[in-house]
Amino acid sequence: MNRETLVRSIQTKKSFLCVGLDSDLSRIPKFLLNYPDPIFEFNRRVIDATKDYCVAYKPNVAFYEALGTGGWQALAKTLDYIPKTHLTIADAKRGDIGNTSRLYAHTFFSTFDFDAVTIAPYMGYDSVSPFLEFDDKWVILLALTSNAGSKDFQFLQDNEGRHLYEHVLGKAASWADADKLMFVVGATQAESLQQIRNIVPDHFLLVPGVGAQGGSLEEVYRYGKNAEVGLLVNASRSIIFAGGDTEDFEKSVSDAARTLQQEMESLMSR
């Protein structure tokens, strides 16, 4: 999916919501365990319940990989089920030397047909570049993450006071423009968003951490938006597990997604 299509989708739906399909087998409603493929069955219903309110889906690959062969099949079926109107993000956080990154790129962009994949920056350019060679595909590079451990290294400062995550933003923005590259910036780091926008005014930011991790959507929008919105705000657990262990969980899932979409619509109309 190209940038123009994504921007239009956000404007049309008045939503920049990404639903994180972190479909933990131990947390899905128990009655689904009677189905031949419980994870796919769960995802199918979550997608039906949320597709009108979101513009993207982001399965975290860990939850599928943990289930072995069956998990990869569930991931493939899920990807196939997501409407082509929605951006699909493999949250894989890969990153390896060049010849290996080439294989990962093949896996996520060819074997699977994801639109985007999340990448860890630690190993630098040749770990990212193989992913940039695909047309209409996206690299989403970790910059400033939403977890407590983000403090350990991402805030390391050089002698001019620039943090590691600012180096990542600045350097990576020279590798690819805003048509192929996004950055992960956690919603729990809203105070840093303004200054991040100075470094990468045009790039999309994928923002996890609203919901279960406690970030504020209003602050993310205020400090993080650009002229085209330029944000994808991800919520995972707070949406997909909103229905708890019930047979009609889709209703709560749909409500949780709609609530976020309505808040987004309200912010976008200000």
Added chain:
Amino acid sequence: MNRETLVRSIQTKKSFLCVGLDSDLSRIPKFLLNYPDPIFEFNRRVIDATKDYCVAYKPNVAFYEALGTGGWQALAKTLDYIPKTHLTIADAKRGDIGNTSRLYAHTFFSTFDFDAVTIAPYMGYDSVSPFLEFDDKWVILLALTSNAGSKDFQFLQDNEGRHLYEHVLGKAASWADADKLMFVVGATQAESLQQIRNIVPDHFLLVPGVGAQGGSLEEVYRYGKNAEVGLLVNASRSIIFAGGDTEDFEKSVSDAARTLQQEMESLMSR
């Protein structure tokens, strides 16, 4: 596998060689493609040809993941085939927020029964800690990698001149001792090894980059060894593809591994 067993294995075999099972389907001998599981068939023969000369095996997960379901089966069969006397390392370079890292840890240490897994440090402590909760299992954290892109961020300096990779070494060494934690340090960075040993005198270093990537074994040993050797030097392509596209490739594979082992024995006996 615990540290004592690994150290004893190195002393007994006079080898600190790790064979990287980066079993690229496009590079294995063509006649193996007629077997039901070509990758496993290749690995089985490589293991038979090298097990007397090495103390560890390190499949890079990318090469298996790229093949989908069949790839994961080949990985499981390969892991099962490796003798229990050898340390097994999943080269996965994972790293995610806590609840997700917990799943990855489960995948590699429980679903699979790897002894060790490589982890990327960018997301900090909570991305590493779930892997440290398993007994006799190892985290191998990326510190200073062997690729060109290592220059992009790993050498970022704080105002006291300490590099990012030194922060990673120092901070992670406070998370876990030398019985549970190793570090990846590329052989192409041999000049940094002496100073790395000042920061982590006791931890094992997993050293890729000898062979295809051009690092020097002699320099790695000179600057990187500690009282217990404390090194695992990995070679992948230079060993496993030494036989080219031939039906008796095992002979060349065995020779390539023995040559490295003999060089190691000579270094260890000085």
